[in-house]
Amino acid sequence: MTSRPIRIAPSILSADFGRLAEEVAAIDAAGADYIHVDIMDGHFVPNISFGPAVMASVRQVTQKPFDVHLMVAPVDPYIAAFAKAGADVITVHAEAGPHLHRTLQAIRAEGKNAGVAINPGTPVSAVEAVLDDIDLLLVMSVNPGFGGQAFIPGTLDKLRQARALVGNRPIEIEVDGGITADNARAVADAGATVFVAGSSVFGGNETQTYPHRIAAIRSAATTRTA
Numbered sequence: 001m002t003s004r005p006i007r008i009a010p011s012i013l014s015a016d017f018g019r020l021a022e023e024v025a026a027i028d029a030a031g032a033d034y035i036h037v038d039i040m041d042g043h044f045v046p047n048i049s050f051g052p053a054v055m056a057s058v059r060q061v062t063q064k065p066f067d068v069h070l071m072v073a074p075v076d077p078y079i080a081a082f083a084k085a086g087a088d089v090i091t092v093h094a095e096a097g098p099h100l101h102r103t104l105q106a107i108r109a110e111g112k113n114a115g116v117a118i119n120p121g122t123p124v125s126a127v128e129a130v131l132d133d134i135d136l137l138l139v140m141s142v143n144p145g146f147g148g149q150a151f152i153p154g155t156l157d158k159l160r161q162a163r164a165l166v167g168n169r170p171i172e173i174e175v176d177g178g179i180t181a182d183n184a185r186a187v188a189d190a191g192a193t194v195f196v197a198g199s200s201v202f203g204g205n206e207t208q209t210y211p212h213r214i215a216a217i218r219s220a221a222t223t224r225t226a
């Protein structure tokens with residue numbers, strides 16, 4: 001059993017966009033640790049979500065940290081806008097290039113925590129050279145672009161590799177895609193500490209169930225099974 005603190009980050013990609021502020025307030029009240037914000041550009045990934053103006057608007061309804069995942073290329077022109085819109089952590093893709101180190105420095109220069117994400121087809125070694133420049137490593141457990149996809153089992157090995165690579169550095173290891181109460185235990189054992197969950201939190205429209213869904217993932221991730 002891991003003794004590391006577990007954080008649950010519901011992805012508002014799966015929320016009802018027509019009631020987005022209400023949805024953010026609901027997951028805050030339901031016990032979310034972070035609000036995970038997926039920004040998709042229709043170029044780096046085959047889907048478009050929303051931009052900094054929408055994020056700034058919903059930022060006003062919660063004090064919880066905003067964990068912003070930029071699936072955007074080129075990304076450098078948008079760092080300042082999302083920092084200003086209220087991001088606390090800004091994560092960019094290692095594959096979005098070409099100047100990852102410069103991008104991470106730009107995030108920290110905005111006074112924000114810097115994260116780097118790797119797609120399922122990218123080895124963990126791709127981030128080795130920037131370990132001193134990141135606060136969070138996001139291991140994608142689906143190919144980015146859409147919510148509701150199935151967890152890719154090979155991610156567990158990548159998480160173990162990521163945990164070994166990070167060592168004692170103060171870097172959160174986040175997992176994103178297909179996370180449910182059923183796989184949270186294995187994902188935690190493999191080394192993840194931040195759990196992004198979209199459809200398993202927002203799977204229905206009944207906001208009163210959000211506390212139970214978040215608690216179920218947290219409980220599974222933190223409960224000893226052996």
Ligand SMILES: O=C(CO)[C@H](O)[C@H](O)COP(=O)(O)O
Pocket residue numbers: 011013014038069142143144145146147148149176177178179196197198199200
């Ligand atoms: O980054 C993402 C997709 O690119 C989403 O955050 C991710 O897929 C979460 O959704 P779900 O929990 O439904 O898989």
